[in-house]
Amino acid sequence: MSETLLIAHGRVVDPARGVDGALDVLIEDGKVRAVAPNLLREGRYDRVLDASGMVVAPGLVDMHVHFREPGREADETIATGSAAAVRGGFTSVAVMPNTEPAVDDQADAEFQVLQGKRAGKARIYPIGAVTRERKGEALSEMDGLVRGGAVAFSDDGDPVRSAEVMRCALLYAKMLGRVVIQHAEDPDLAKNGAMHAGLVSLMLGLSGKSAASEEVMVARDITLASITGGRLHIAHCSTAGSVDLVRQAKRRGLKVTCEACPHHFSLTDHAVCSFDPNFKMNPPLRTQQDLEALVEGLLDGTIDAIASDHAPHSREKKEVEFQDAPNGVIGLETMVPVSVTKLLVERGMKVARLIELLSTGPARILGLPAGTLAPGAPADVAVLDLETPYTIEPRFRSRSSNCPFVGWQVRGRAMWTVVGGRVVYDRAAEDT
């Protein structure tokens, strides 16, 4: 006996197929069976979700999260991270390998996949380390990582510093049909600065990371992508210059993609005047001009994905002097509201473009079976309320609460999240 689930009365937005309209979604055996109008009257279903006034989108994909397992389970685990993901509307997440130890071989990747299955919420896709132990020296067994379930490679948290190592990684990953995700930062120029190097850092006396420290690495890697023909993805693009470099690379037809994080297109370095470590991340919050360039890139297609860079740190790790605090903020549970508020409401972005950035785009970069509601596709669905205003409360499914958006008045949140035909998040159940 197969279970049937109908998501009725919603506005189905499926950018992968150019679908946007009042349609019902029928799910059977964990797959999308049909997307058509008025299915409710035509049959009997085991369960019906009434999505009136809501957007029914392919399950959201976050291609950049840190779930800290193995090694730092006090900050987050794959189970708690998965719970945060589905609360945010995310059905697939790609976890960065800067764990302890780093995910640099097949067994490590398999462990994360297994933990994801045990958690039973979102689909967990490991990203394998580019280099062994993320040391930036010898390549990891990249094919072994793929066999273990890895979908991309990155030494995120740190850049692949050596140009020659990066060149070889791009070549080898190309053979495997995978993308190399670069944390673009020149460590010499960045000098471990605590924030963006600009007027605010000058006033506060905090050491700064210049925009150039990111841009020289983006420029270098675009050149390497060009000579290797490899696929390069720039993680957490934060400066106007980086967006521009990627735009030019795309015009030249290079296989270069990039992502932007909600905090970078909604906050600037002025937030650091509070010395609150929840405004400390890497790359740092930049200037209004950079923020505008990111929004433009999100609107015009230069930026391919929105990613959270979800980076949990327990309270005691974060509540220290700003310059000593670790980098990073959580983001899975605030990505939809911040994106909806800042891009849809304030900048007039189309819903279909937003869903592309939150689902179809990242799924395509990583080659995931996600990002569409095409019949036959895995039934991963996010039912989103984009209208009702509310306030972001400091209560998270994530094990950490280092969030820069607490208290914000926003719109947009997941009402139901469905993974493989199973309702793994129900907002109504949260209120009771």
Next chain:
Amino acid sequence: MTASAPAAAREDRPHVAWTRKDLLGLRELTREELLALLDTAKGFAEISTRSIRKVPTLRGRVVVNLFFEPSTRTRLSFSLAAQRLSADVLDFGKEGSSTSKGETLVDTARNIEAMGVDLFVVRHAAPGAAAVLARHLQASVINAGDGSHEHPTQALLDCYTIRERLGRLEGLHVAIVGDIGHSRVARSNIWALQKLGAKVTVVGPPTLVPAAFTQLGVSVCHDLDAVLPEVDVLNMLRIQRERGGGGLNFPSVEEYSRLFGLTQRRLERARKDVVIMHPGPLNRGVEIAPEVADGPNSVILQQVSAGLAVRMAALFLCSLARSKSEAAEEGA
């Protein structure tokens, strides 16, 4: 003669423009607040000339010096200032950041506050350390230097000294020479001097004096000899030897000294009455030649004396503002 608060600082006198319980930096202060501090300091300076150099203004209050960085002069100056106001003074000194010691800065301060402390004087290597404490404590917090961010009482004593020597600040041209980028003294001076009507030029090699400083309203110059004839005041900052000598900020102390050290010969290019300042401690022969430091244009020791009056004013005003706001809360 009885020991009492000077006229300018008496509690019964309606007080000028000061409502802050904390003194964290000079960037957020208005011109009126800066003048209130300087005028109050002027009143307190008179106490140092009395036979009994003590007033009962802060009797029963407890001031703690919370110093996470080594300091001699600032710490002694605050201690003496507090004692002259009859406060009880506690000393807490510990090097290193709280993260390496297992207890957070806020926890340390809260524990001390629980002993009944009214005023914290905080020196810390992290920018924002005093501001963060002020948010977490009921007690007053005075920033005695937080990383490269601010050192408000140092800049106030610099302004005080200039005003005493030249009678005004309005319209003067002050050059600050040295490692501006890493200097809390430079930042606090930039905020205060400009609000009080002086023109500021920061001088040093571009590796130590980023061009971005022009965005704070000051002029940036990399040629000391060019600015010498134009300035009324030269504030020579201490060069951290560890920042040079094979490093990237400047190639060597010798070369720095050749380009930016204030020698007697170089001084001849300046006005006869140019005022020479230095926040100490001196690197004689590096940023300033001994004969210049000890010469007739130097007010380096007057700066130290002024520091006492300025710190008495800061302790007094912050303590008074806190008592007033507490009284208002109790009344409400």
